[in-house]
Amino acid sequence: MSVFDTIVMVDWAGGNDRGPTPKKDAIWAAVNHDGVAEEPAYLRNRQVAEEWLSNLLEQETARKRRVMVGFDFPFGYPAGFAHALTGSNNPIDLWHWFEERIEDAPDRNNRFELAGQINRALSHGHGPFWFCPPGQEIEGLPATKNGYRNPFPERRQSEARAKGAFTCWQMGGAGAVGGQVFTGLPVLARLRRQFHAAIWPFDALDREVAFVEIWPSLTVGTAPDGMIKDAWQVTEVARQVAALSPERLAAMLDVTAPEEGWIFGLGFEQELAAPPLRNDCFALPPGVHWTLVDEALTMLRDRLSPVTGFETVRLGAALGRIAAADVRARRSNPALPNTAVDGYGFAGARGEGVHELPLMPGRAAAGDAPGEVPQGHAIRILTGAALPAGVDTVVLQEDVVRDGERIRFSGPVRQAANTRKAGEDVAVGETVVAAGRRITPADLALLSATGSADLDVRRPLKVGVLSTGSELVEVGAVAADGQVYDANRPMLLGMISRFGHEGVDLGRLPDHREAIELRLNEGALACDVILTSGGASAGDEDHVSALLQEAGAMSLWRIAIKPGRPLALGLWRGKPVFGLPGNPVAAMVCTLIFARPAMDLLAGADWSVPQGFEVPAGFSKRKKAGRREYLRARMRDGRAEVFASEGSGRISGLSWAEGLVELPDQGMEVTPGDMVRFIPFGSFGV
Known part of the structure; x- marks a missing residue:
């Protein structure tokens, strides 16, 4: 049983009370309820942390919710140490041993003195622990690793595989986990008794509360600017674990390590980690005032990368999902001559x-x-x-x-x-579906024929949609003079669904800076990418672009395109934001041309270029040089007709159209019968 309703991640600390002001080296904890993250909690010392955890677990278990709590320190030691200290190989006996001997108060604890006592008691005075705080001399505890003899393995088997892992014998210094183990295991021992918790991987996870060893540094990268690293890491790890399917979570928990314990996610780092985007990923070169469409598309393609995690699904549930890795034929087709x-x-x-x-x-x-x-x-x-x-x-x-x-x-x-011949169609081991491909019905036939009952896919991209503007009212309400109904949000959510992503409705907000900032914060926790409409230019009430600018990760792309032009692109708490124009026609065109291929890339799919067709024009037009133009169009009698008005306020033209006629950046004159490029909406996936 591996389905959890609530995921909690705790970054532990072994030092003294850090005080009421949040500090980067204190204890931080994050909670994720059913995929919805809370703000990370600052816990100034271990006593506060134990009380906070106890209260949280009481609340969750009273609601019959299963909770998985991750801690960032080892649950066990290298083989042989538990038996040498307690006479038992059971690591839980070692927890109780520490619980009986650790003295811990907010201002001090005896972790260094206890390490020295253990060293003196083991192997003729040669024990495994080292690091004595500067200016102190503790009998039996070497100040450095030089010259000491360790009677046990230097690292656990899991630590030998974890890149950059510190040995649990180091009691202090940068990155050391030794002090965290000494002070953390007694707390876990008490909470285990209080809530009858299962300890992974020592127990079967068939209880309401489970404790798991997780190291955030394995899968979480650099924190966004202005956010404390530990606070960011616990939030991100809780999100990563909460996003796993039950099958993938069960696979990662399927570990046998009865004495030393194991690090959750080890061997699955790539699957758990979503590559962070750079804060300057939308930055334009100095001096650029207008960006051509092709240049904008090239920059998006080169600077974005997948942000979605992985999960395994049965073949019947794979339609429309994006292959996370190359799928190779498990059986030749035909299997035999x-x-x-x-x-x-x-x-x-x-x-x-x-x-x-x-x-x-x-x-x-x-x-x-x-x-x-x-x-x-x-x-x-x-x-x-x-x-x-x-x-x-x-x-x-x-x-x-x-x-x-x-x-x-x-x-x-x-x-x-x-x-x-055997393998005449496909030979065993050949790639039948490449990573980044969106699975089609034909792919299901090929995958079935070559023996794939399940496959690894990307999690659906969660795209938040937020409308801003004090003039907007919800459809169904009474619109006063000067107000308009919000047409963008339902349109964009519908497009996102057709693109194969998961839309998240972030609602409609007036031009209130604080409200928009709060909603962006909520969206960054719940979504992988955010689309906003309105407030993306540089006016007094354009709060979206102003907030992104202040966050230090925003560019206002003035793109040589009609309709459209201003497109605010930035990162908010590490999540990409596309600030679309407020006009529905411009918002739709910018979404099709720019946001759609970018979202495909963020979702783990290949960069997509819409298929266009050269067809005779059924219209006349004189176009000036300097901007790429997209005209609402449809095919009739073998020719491309365009909507009677090019006005971007004419929403009816979107419904009338079946696609877009794309006119190049150069000036030109179109007469009936001239060849023009027509892109059906179907080529965009809508």
Whole structure:
């Protein structure tokens, strides 16, 4: 049983009370309820942290919610240490041993003194622990690692595989976990008794509360500017774990390490980690005032990368999902040489003239296990049947005369006629679906034929949609003079669904800076990317672009495009934000041209270029140089018609149209019959 309702991640600390002001080296904790993250909690010392955890677990268990709590310190020591100290290999006995001996108060604890006592008691005074605080001398505890002898392995098996792992024998210094273990295990021992918690990987996870060892540094990168690293890491790890499917979570928890323990996610780092985007990923080169469409698309393609995690799904649930890795054929297709026709099989070619062969009893049909046919004999064989041993050629039944137990036919018949080779379509080990491909019904047929019952896919991209503007009202409400109904949000959510992503409705807000900032914070916790409409330019009420600018990760791209032009691009708490124009026509065109391929890339799919077709124009137009233009269009009688008005306020043109006519950056004059590029909405996936 591995389904949890609440994920908690705790970054522990072994030092003294840090005071009421949040500090980067204190204890931080994050909670994720059903995929929705809370703000990280600052816990100034271990006593506060234990009380906070106890209260949280009481609340969650009272609601019958299963909770998984991750801690960033080892749950066990290298093999042999527990037995040397307690006489038992059971690591939980070691927890109780520490609980009985650790003295811990907000201003001090005895972790260094206890480490020295252990060293003196083990192996003739040679113990495993080292690091004495500067200016102190503690009997039995070396100040440095130099010259000391360790009677135990330097690292646990999991730590040997974890890049950059510190040994648990180091009691202090940068990155050390030794002090965290000494002070953390007693707290876990008490909470374990209080809530009858299961300890992974020592216990079966069949209880309401489970404690798991997780190291955020394995999967979490650099924190966004202005956010404390530990606070960011616990929030991100809780999000990563909460996003796992039950099957993937169960696979990561399927570990046997009865004495030393294990680090959750080890070996699955790439799957858990979403590569962070750079704060300058949307920055334009100095001096750029206008950006051509092709240049903007190239910058997006080169600077964005997938942000979604991985999960394993059954083949029947894979339609429309994005392959997370290359899928190789587990079985050749065909698996064995077989016949392409109904007829009679034998070995070798036959030349000119009449040939007569004795017939074997029975027949070979599709699904039969291949038998064997002696040299010089033939067998009745049906389409799709595997070729029996001794058969490599088939003659059509229409070309054969059967006389009792013999057949006659006229040559010539070439060797291997009317047969298929094993692996003729796909050989075992060949790539049948490449990473980044969105699975189609045809892919399901190929994957089934080559033996894939399940496959690794990307999690759906969660795209938040936020409308801003004091003039907007919700559809169904009474619109006062000067107000308009919010048309963008339902349009964008519908487009996102058609693109194959998961839309998250972030609602509609007036032009209030504080409200927009709060909603962006909420969206960054719940979504992978955010689309806003309105407030993306540089006016007094354009709060989206102003907030992104102040966050230090925003560029206002003035793109040479009609309709459109201003497009605010930035990062908010590490999540990409596309600030679309408020006009619905411009918002739709910018979404199709820029946001759609960018979101595909963020979702883990290949960069997509819409398929256009050169068709005769059914309209006239004189176009100035300098901007790429997209006209609402449809095909009628083999020609592209365009909407009567180019006004971007004419929303009816979007519904009228079946696609876009794309006119190049250069100036041109279009007359009826000239060839123009028509891109059907279907090429965009809508």
